[in-house]
Amino acid sequence: MKKINYMVMGIMCSMLLVSCQQDMGTSEPVMNGMIMSDGQPDRQLMMASSNEDDILWEVSQAFNNMDAAGVFAHSTDTVRFISADGYRGPFTQAMMEEQFATLDSIHWNISAIIPVQGEGSESVSVLVDGSEEVWGKDGSYETYRLFERFVFEDGKFHTVYQWSGVIPEPDEE
Template sequence: MKKFVLVGALVASVFSVSAQTAGKIFSGTDAGKGFQLGSEKSSQVILDMVNAYNTNDAEKDLSFYSPEMQKKVGETITKYHKNAKTLNNKVYAILPIKITGSSDEIVMLQSTDERVSKDGSKQKMNLFELFKLDKNGKIADFNRYTSIPASNEYGKTEGGKYYSKAETNGRTFQFSNRGEVEMIEKFNKAYNAFDIPATMEFFADKINITDFDGNKIVLEKKDIPALFADMKSVDWKINAILPFKITNTDPASAIMVISTEKRVMKDGSVWDKSLVEYFYFNNDGKISGIDQYNRPKK
């Protein structure tokens, strides 16, 4: 943290000594142009905005944004302040720059942000933000980059622990994002509609299943149509989906699905349960395993 601040001070010093352009833009409409030091006025706008943010005043916070940005982010910022109990953004370094020949300025801000929500949750983030100010001194755009301290209550990219006798013992879990949630949603729709060809598309050629009674079954993809043979109707309602994988392993992942399911059989019997199921996706993104747990619906 201190090293970064010192580098920022050094850059500012170099800019103040020389009016020459420094750095270079490599893409977009400004490709080939460099940067110059911006104004202290722009820095003060951002510092005043931070002070408004810390008072948890949504209206005052938004007053530093351009009309276009207020339309774009106004609802989000208002809800954010409404849910916050206290906000404390501590600024470590600020540096205004501008693209050569432009009337707009960019303010780079390094800070930590400590947030306490009304629901009691707490979060501390290390932030690096780029604010673009228009010729009227209003925030016209911004980008935010974050790093999450190990002590943070939520928002971490990995956590928990996996216990096994394999080399993965002790490793953490992380969210997986290979389209598993969308696949389960599509599978849910196809299953309820008795769309057997669509249902089959989500599965590997062989599926290892531990069913609700603890029976271990190896189901072949070609046998899936038989599962529908005795059902008259089915209503599978999903309540929650959570995709995850073990850190530093191949792309294979799992997804926990909490749901209820009601099956009406052709013989008139009814199966109606609350479910927790784990669907395992292989490296090719196909369902290759299922573990199932159930209890009577209350």
């Protein structure tokens, strides 16, 4: 009798485990959000399932180490850059090296990395929320809130859009 009880319990546990398993091979991507065209919804967004979020994390680590070659290892040779300060144009590894040469250190504090993809598109946009602290060799210090969008194709980013807000100095009492 005990053998039958153990067998029945084993079968029931197996059935429970199998019924709770998700079929990972056929799951559909979650579609949500909208991409607009001429002020009207054009297509939906979905979470990207490739590794651009991991790539961007590597880029942030290279950036914090002021390693321009490490940053550009994951980009096209020239990146289209639309910066928060109004610059609109190409950005290269040499330009980043020049920028790093004026700094003592820099720290990109990331609070979120969100990879999204438009329905039917191969392009992936990685949205990054965070802040940046910049210490210049001239003794200057600045801190900014940042929101950025990195546009990837074939595992490399080619365009960066950037928005910022100055973080006010704390009131000293």
